[in-house]
Amino acid sequence: MTVLKGKGVVKGISFGKLSIKNSISSIDCNLKCKINDTQLEILRYENGKKAAIEHLKELYNKVCSEVDKESAMIFEVHQMMIEDETYCSSIFDLIKNEKVNSEYAVSCVSKKMIDKLSKVDDEYIRERIADIKDVSSLLIDCICGNVSRDCEINRKCILGANDFTPSQTAEMNSETTKGLLMMNGTVNSHACILAKAMNIPCVVGLGDQLKEEYDGKDIILDGFSGTIYIEPDVTTIKRLKKKLKMCQKHYELLNNLKGKENITLDGKKIKLYANIGSISDLNIVKGNDAGGIGLFRSEFLYLRRKNYPSEEEQFKVYKKVLEEMKDKEVVIRTLDIGADKKVDYFDLPREDNPAMGYRAIRICLDRPQIFKQQLRAIFRASTFGKVSIMFPMIISLQELKNAKKIVKEVKHELKESGIPFDKNVKVGVMIETPAAVFISDELAKEADFFSIGTNDLTQYSLAIDRQNNKVSGMYDPYHKAILRMIKIVADNAHKHGIWVGICGELAADENLTELFLSLGIDELSMSAPFILGIRKKIRETNVDEVRDEIIKKFL
Numbered sequence: 001m002t003v004l005k006g007k008g009v010v011k012g013i014s015f016g017k018l019s020i021k022n023s024i025s026s027i028d029c030n031l032k033c034k035i036n037d038t039q040l041e042i043l044r045y046e047n048g049k050k051a052a053i054e055h056l057k058e059l060y061n062k063v064c065s066e067v068d069k070e071s072a073m074i075f076e077v078h079q080m081m082i083e084d085e086t087y088c089s090s091i092f093d094l095i096k097n098e099k100v101n102s103e104y105a106v107s108c109v110s111k112k113m114i115d116k117l118s119k120v121d122d123e124y125i126r127e128r129i130a131d132i133k134d135v136s137s138l139l140i141d142c143i144c145g146n147v148s149r150d151c152e153i154n155r156k157c158i159l160g161a162n163d164f165t166p167s168q169t170a171e172m173n174s175e176t177t178k179g180l181l182m183m184n185g186t187v188n189s190h191a192c193i194l195a196k197a198m199n200i201p202c203v204v205g206l207g208d209q210l211k212e213e214y215d216g217k218d219i220i221l222d223g224f225s226g227t228i229y230i231e232p233d234v235t236t237i238k239r240l241k242k243k244l245k246m247c248q249k250h251y252e253l254l255n256n257l258k259g260k261e262n263i264t265l266d267g268k269k270i271k272l273y274a275n276i277g278s279i280s281d282l283n284i285v286k287g288n289d290a291g292g293i294g295l296f297r298s299e300f301l302y303l304r305r306k307n308y309p310s311e312e313e314q315f316k317v318y319k320k321v322l323e324e325m326k327d328k329e330v331v332i333r334t335l336d337i338g339a340d341k342k343v344d345y346f347d348l349p350r351e352d353n354p355a356m357g358y359r360a361i362r363i364c365l366d367r368p369q370i371f372k373q374q375l376r377a378i379f380r381a382s383t384f385g386k387v388s389i390m391f392p393m394i395i396s397l398q399e400l401k402n403a404k405k406i407v408k409e410v411k412h413e414l415k416e417s418g419i420p421f422d423k424n425v426k427v428g429v430m431i432e433t434p435a436a437v438f439i440s441d442e443l444a445k446e447a448d449f450f451s452i453g454t455n456d457l458t459q460y461s462l463a464i465d466r467q468n469n470k471v472s473g474m475y476d477p478y479h480k481a482i483l484r485m486i487k488i489v490a491d492n493a494h495k496h497g498i499w500v501g502i503c504g505e506l507a508a509d510e511n512l513t514e515l516f517l518s519l520g521i522d523e524l525s526m527s528a529p530f531i532l533g534i535r536k537k538i539r540e541t542n543v544d545e546v547r548d549e550i551i552k553k554f555l
């Protein structure tokens, strides 16, 4: 037996045969041919382009129906790339001027683009290289008439490769693809995002441990620990089968908790809400019995598009979310653009330190037209359910007052125009900077609630960039500084009679549930699949019994 160690991205255990995919992309294996008839060659290229667009549309529809619209959007972006004017005319020019075959022209143009992008000092832009490779090799395959691209993808097995492109992942079928192994692959790549959405167990970062010679061998993939067992021995098979059974039992047990209260053994109740980024998350939210939405990351409506979403477009989304959630509370976090969430049409300046730069509420206060448009959409939707708003990245009382002033103006304008809205929409503050923590006593007088964003709070308190792999080992949300800050915020909130929640990743950490209950946190908002596990933990806790010991342990 050989054991490989990587990073588990999608939890789960799979037994199956490994099939290693050849990682040579079509853009790397094209011979240059001289052609005589450029018109005919351009026709070949145009036909290939048409077939590629058709293929991308099919993938879009497949992912839309099997996963969700949000995950499918990458194929709309790929289609835009294939139709991009500069991309097309560069290919066209090369065929015409150099008299070369079209697949070679596509390969040259894409390699040039990749070369340019690989020099850019920006991770997001560099990640687009994978998209260019994916789109260009699809185009080449289509020009060559090789549209049905990968028959291996439909075989029942665990697939291994250097990396998987988004379209390869989308072509997979969660019935037949039992698992994914990648030599490279980053947690935030589209392939991993799709694998998560399709619930295909996945391990990345295996590097050259993953060898071609393992092709066809029996393996076990443990997505919990990121371990791969090649030709496992009998003891390992037995152990992993037992682990698989336990996982299945655990999920069944959790399912039984649907419809039950989030109440501790000594009768304390807490709200368990879900974090969402789009309408398409609502099915999972309902399936996991969330009591509401504690964080709607509204900036996702602004990403992956060419221009601002209109007020009407935003209104429709908010209205739909509120209607779907019926009387349950929905907290919309106003635009948190900037830092790692970049949008071309915002024309944001290049910054050395974007996480500490022009982002979130800073942009909204600086560009009130954009802010007002979003607020109008939210207030117009407010009559369709129970909505609250909260502002991200607040660092001062003045900022909160300025944001509230704009809210007041929007309400006044709507009233003047006779447009109905809920006059009692609550206005909260995200506590995600150390500054906000230490003035939370003052902020509490101006806010209806607090929601602690532990992701950014950890980054800003420990001076650890949450995006930087080099220092990720030091990103420690259990740091006493963070946990003590949570206590300060909770105490200040309660002193002033407002509720306090946590919407950062820490909310879903079962090791801290007892602490959060002991501190009197009123709400925890997390990715929906974690809700039932936390409910189980809450129902097994006696807060009065554990409080002293747990506070001593963590604070």
Ligand code: PEP
Pocket (backbone or CB within 6 Å): 295, 297, 336, 432, 452, 453, 454, 455, 456, 457, 503, 504, 505
């Ligand atoms: C946070 O910072 O903890 C948070 C919830 O916001 P985001 O992760 O979107 O920055």
Ligand code: MG
Pocket (backbone or CB within 6 Å): 392, 432, 453, 455, 456
């Ligand atoms: Mg944040």
